[in-house]
Amino acid sequence: MSDAVVTTAAAEERRLSVRLPRRTGAIVAGSLLAVIVLACIFAPLLTSYAPNAIDPSIAFQSPSWAHLFGTDELGRDLFSRVLYGGRITLGAAVGATALSLVLGVAWGFGAALGVPLMDEVLMRTADVAMAIPQILFGLVFIAAFGTDLVNLIVVVGICLSPTSGRLVRSVVLAEREADYVRAAVAFGATRWSIAAKEIFPNTTAHLGVLAAINMANAVLLEASFSFVGLGVQPPRASWGTILQQGYLYIYQAFYYVLFPALAIVVTMLLLNIVARSLQSAPGGRG
């Protein structure tokens, strides 16, 4: 009997040791992400320069203690610009992610629990939307809505919703077969109250993973659209627009593109790590 206890303890330890690095990874990545978000929110406390304060006498200064990320062609402090730009980029990404989740949940629940015809229509619509390469799909909506921060959030949210809808549908289809749903049916609950009260709470782990993935993609789409001049418009600055301006001066000042690029890459990497570890965490079946 003691043998059995030892083996289970050993197995438990092995299980934990396999899981631990991932968990630590999630905690580290999540904390770093929080640092980035807080730095952007509390930007005024971290930098004394206004993001749009022009001073041509100090144009194109390399990174130094006075200007951590250097200065741009108008002598604006790039550290402030990246911090304040993060407010726009991350704010837009949060908005777009929220929209994509709302649309995705409506799309997925409607398809999975609606009448077969509804499922067919919704899923074929997703097929059609996904037959258009994502960037071009976004360009069509930008052309229709015009360039503006709110429009950009809506367009990115729309771009991310077909894949979200499909994923939510597959999750709901799997949950629908679970015993607790049958029990609710036996109690006489209606279809949509089961959806809202029983199935939805059980999909939150998956929705968390989806939110992290969508958020990473939203940061990417914002940067892509802004980089080609169709996203955030001056005088507003986001990581994508700073990158666009910096790219014009790549011969003179590499640090100009380096820092906004790093902000985008590091944020996306951290979000992807969080998504991966949520996926393998004990609560997240998937």
Added chain:
Amino acid sequence: MLRFAVRRVATSIFLLVATSALVFFVLRLLPGDPVITNLGATPGVSPQTIARLRHEAGLDRPILTQYLKWMAAALHGDLGKSYFSQYPVSDLIRSRFAATAELAFLGVSLSAVFAIPGALWAARHPKGVVDTSLDAFWTVTLSLPAFIAGIFLTYFLAVKAGLLPTRGYVPFVDDPVDNLKHFVLPAFTLALAGAPLLYRFLRASLLEQMSESYVRTARGKGLTERPVVIRHAFRNSLGPFLTMLGLIVGYTLGGSVIIEYVFGIPGLGSLAIESVLKRDYNILQSVVILVSAIFILTSLVVDIVYAALDPRHRLQRSSS
């Protein structure tokens, strides 16, 4: 097989019609049209002139009529005119098509070249040094947006080292060597985005095949690992691999929009971006529909080839 092909072609036609309708209607969803954008702010333009121009462009008719007319003309190769330059859209597309086609072709080929050897090696020695380091490498490139990778590569290889031109395009017929020099960086950049997906997928599917009983049989009859992986496991992974390659084509076509902008390549992607800036619907809708059509047709061809190679695939599909 014929039944499968017919069904598959029908699906593709549906997708083609539906994507073109979606693009067409979304572009006309909100008020504001190109004639007004173009002339509305110009002083001295009478409402009559605006009405005449809108009529000439067909913008005063119901959307469904506009769509059907556009569709009928498009099937005859007439995509209408640019609202601004008055050039036929089909000419504009023709002048931009070669650059995008070459870029996408090189990008997809490089993705396959990067992905296949590593995946074959990783399948022979799973968890080995090569497998682990490739996995780490592709994980990093997967989180690195292609256009940012492109900017970094431009800086280090073109600006700093001066090995390659930073941006621009030379037609292949004018100077093949210079043309390829200009395409090295953009194609490599696109492959950095496509190869990791292809690599992971192929590795997973090879490892799945390696545990099949026919692989055991092949080993049992005394074959060495190399022919087991290449002639047996790889051959059986070809179908799913082709499917993934088809998806990579779509992925690369989408990615090339921004990559063309980064590298100053006058292709369909940069044409699409220019047309959004000018709200030139005719160009934008034709480019988006054309690129989507290429993607849809690629998937169709891939699926039919897959079904021809592997009868199980067509049975699976037609029963679902």
